[in-house]
Amino acid sequence: MRHITLIFILFFLINGCASKKTTLSQASKSNTVITSEDDEFGDEFGDETAEVFDPLEGYNRVMTNINDKVYIYAFNPLSEGYAFIVPQPARKGISNAFHNLKFPIRFVNNLLQFKIDSSIKELGRFMINSTVGIAGLFDVAKAGGIEPQEEDFGQTLGYYGVGSGFPIVLPFLGPSNLRDTIGFAADVAIAPTTNASLKYQIPDNTEKSLGLSSAYYLNKNSLHPGKYENLKKDAIDVYTFFRDSYEQKRLKEIEE
Amino acid sequence: MLKKIILLPLLSLTFLFAINEANIKSEMEHKIQTITEILQNKSLTLEDKKVQIAPTVDTIFDYKTMSKISLGKRWKTLTSSEQETFSQKFETKLKNSYFEKLELYTDQKVIVNESEKVKATRIYLHSDIVGVEETYEVIYKFYNVKNSNDWRIYDVEITGVSIIQTYRKQFAEFLQTKSFDELLASL
Numbered sequence: 001m002r003h004i005t006l007i008f009i010l011f012f013l014i015n016g017c018a019s020k021k022t023t024l025s026q027a028s029k030s031n032t033v034i035t036s037e038d039d040e041f042g043d044e045f046g047d048e049t050a051e052v053f054d055p056l057e058g059y060n061r062v063m064t065n066i067n068d069k070v071y072i073y074a075f076n077p078l079s080e081g082y083a084f085i086v087p088q089p090a091r092k093g094i095s096n097a098f099h100n101l102k103f104p105i106r107f108v109n110n111l112l113q114f115k116i117d118s119s120i121k122e123l124g125r126f127m128i129n130s131t132v133g134i135a136g137l138f139d140v141a142k143a144g145g146i147e148p149q150e151e152d153f154g155q156t157l158g159y160y161g162v163g164s165g166f167p168i169v170l171p172f173l174g175p176s177n178l179r180d181t182i183g184f185a186a187d188v189a190i191a192p193t194t195n196a197s198l199k200y201q202i203p204d205n206t207e208k209s210l211g212l213s214s215a216y217y218l219n220k221n222s223l224h225p226g227k228y229e230n231l232k233k234d235a236i237d238v239y240t241f242f243r244d245s246y247e248q249k250r251l252k253e254i255e256e
Numbered sequence: 257m258l259k260k261i262i263l264l265p266l267l268s269l270t271f272l273f274a275i276n277e278a279n280i281k282s283e284m285e286h287k288i289q290t291i292t293e294i295l296q297n298k299s300l301t302l303e304d305k306k307v308q309i310a311p312t313v314d315t316i317f318d319y320k321t322m323s324k325i326s327l328g329k330r331w332k333t334l335t336s337s338e339q340e341t342f343s344q345k346f347e348t349k350l351k352n353s354y355f356e357k358l359e360l361y362t363d364q365k366v367i368v369n370e371s372e373k374v375k376a377t378r379i380y381l382h383s384d385i386v387g388v389e390e391t392y393e394v395i396y397k398f399y400n401v402k403n404s405n406d407w408r409i410y411d412v413e414i415t416g417v418s419i420i421q422t423y424r425k426q427f428a429e430f431l432q433t434k435s436f437d438e439l440l441a442s443l
Contacts, residue, residue: 040377041325041399041410045421048328048428088388095389148390223388230360234353234419236426236442244425245417252416 052243054167063169064239070172071228075221083222093137094219098193099148100129100136104200105187109151113159118149150253154183158254167243172217175246275316275407277379280398284381285368287312295362306355313354318408319347321399325410326423330431338436345443350419357414361385361392376400379407 054060083091103126110119125141125148133140142148157179158164165178176184188194192201193216195209203209235241275283294300294308323343324331331339369382377400385392395413400406411420430439 041321042328045325045328045418045424048424049432092388220389226360230356233356234422236430240429241422241426245422248418248421249416 052167054243056166056168060167060169060243061239063171064175064242067169067172067174068232068238075172075218076228079218079221080225082218083225086222088223091219091222094215095223096129096133096139097136098216098219099139100126100133101192101202104190104192105153106149106151108190109153109156109187110149112153112156113151115149115151118151121146122149152183153186154180154250155254157183158250164247164250167247169239169243175242177247177250180250275398276405277400277407280379280381280407281368281371283316284383284396287316288366288368288383291358292362292366295358302359305359306351309355309358310351313351316409317350318399318401318410319343319350321408321410322346322350322420325420326427328424328428330427330436334436341440342443345440346423349443353419354412361387364388 103122107119107122107126110116110122125139125146128141128144128146129136129139132138162179164180167175167177168181170176170181170184173184189196190198193203193209193212194201195203195206203212231245232238232241290312291309294305297305300308320343323339323346326346327334327342334342365386367384367386369384372380372382374380379398381396381398383394383396385394392415393413394415396409397411397413398407399410401408411418413419427439430442
C-alpha cells in the first residue's frame with residue numbers, strides 16, 4: 001500500500017533536538033566506518049545501532065496497530081468486494097483519471113525543484129490524457145513514451161534540505177514524518193479533489209471532497225491485492241520495519 | 257597428473273556457477289525468464305514452484321554474505337556454529353520472502369535495464385516490474401568475490417528499500433532488548 005507532509009523555524013528546532021541522536025535519514029546514509037578490517041560492507045550500510053529520533057514512538061506504535069486492524073478487517077475486505085464487482089480495466093481507468101487530476105501537485109513541485117524538463121513532460125501528459133485520453137481515463141501519454149514525473153511537496157522540502165524531522169504515523173494513511181505530513185497538507189490544499197477556494201477544485205463541500213478521497217483510496221487499494229500482508233511478512237517488528245522502509249523510500253524519491 | 261585430470265572438470269563446474277562481469281545482464285535476463293516461466297506454469301503447485309526456482313536463485317544469491325551484513329557488528333561476536341545456524345535460518349527466510357514477492361508480481365512484465373558499475377567491486381543491475389498502477393524499480397546489487405571473477409548478489413533494492421538494510425536495522429533493534437537465541441527463534 002503506498003502512502004504517501006512554521007516550517008523552517010520548526011525544522012531548525014527539531015534538528016536542534018535531534019543533534020544528539022541521528023535522524024533516520026542520517027542513520028540510513030551514514031558513512032561511519034565500522035572498525036573491522038574485513039567488513040567491506042560497513043561503509044555502505046552504515047551504523048545499524050544508530051538510534052532514531054522518534055519522540056512520538058508510543059503513539060506511532062499504537063496507530064500502526066490500529067491501522068493494521070483497519071486494513072485487515074475493514075479496508076482490504078471492502079477493496080476485495082469492490083474489485084469483485086468492478087472489472088479491472090474500469091478500475092484502472094478510474095486510477096488513471098485520479099492520477100491525471102493530481103497534475104497540479106506534480107507540476108508545481110517539479111517547477112519548485114527546477115525540474116523544467118519534467119514539468120514540461122507533466123504538462124504534456126495532462127493535456128494529452130485530458131483530451132485524447134478522455135478526462136484522464138486512458139494514459140495515452142504513457143503509451144506514447146511520456147512517463148509520469150512523480151513529485152510532491154514533501155520531496156520539494158527534502159530537495160531544499162529539510163530533514164524528515166521525526167516519524168509520525170498518520171491515521172489510515174500510514175507511516176510518514178514531520179516534513180512529509182506538512183508536505184501532504186500542502187499537496188491536498190492545491191489538489192483538484194479538495195474542497196477549497198481555488199477555481200479548478202471540483203467538490204463544493206467537505207463531504208464530497210472526503211467522498212472523492214475515499215473513492216480514490218478504495219480504488220487504489222483494489223489494484224494492489226495482498227500487497228500489505230506480503231510486505232508485513234518481512235517484518236520482525238512491524239512498526240520499525242514500516243518506519244525504516246518508508247524513510248529509505250523517501251530518501252530515494254527525494255534524490256531523484 | 258591425476259590431480260590435474262580431477263581438478264579440471266571440477267574447475268569447469270565452478271565456472272558454470274560463476275557469473276562474470278560481462279555476463280551479469282544476460283545471465284539475469286535468462287534467470288528472470290526461467291523464473292517467470294516457472295511462476296506462470298499453472299500446472300505446478302506453489303511448493304513445486306518454490307523447489308524449481310531455488311537452484312536458479314541459489315547460484316547467485318550470496319546468503320552467507322547477506323547474513324553477515326544483516327547482523328552488522330554482532331556477527332563477529334558469534335561462534336561458528338551460531339553463525340552457521342543463523343545463516344541457514346536467514347537463508348530460508350530470504351528465499352521465502354523473495355518467492356512471495358515474485359508470486360505477487362507473477363503476471364507483470366519484467367524489464368532488465370542497464371548494469372551500472374558504481375565501484376570497482378560493485379555493480380548494480382537495474383530492472384523494472386511493470387505493475388498495474390505503476391512501475392517498480394528493482395535493483396540487484398552485485399559484489400566481486402575477492403580474488404575471483406565471480407560476482408554475487410548481496411542485496412536487492414525494491415523501490416528504494418534495501419532488503420538487507422531493512423533486516424540489518426530490524427535485527428539491531430531487536431538485539432538491543434532481546435537475546436540472540438530469541439532472534440533465532442523468531443526467524
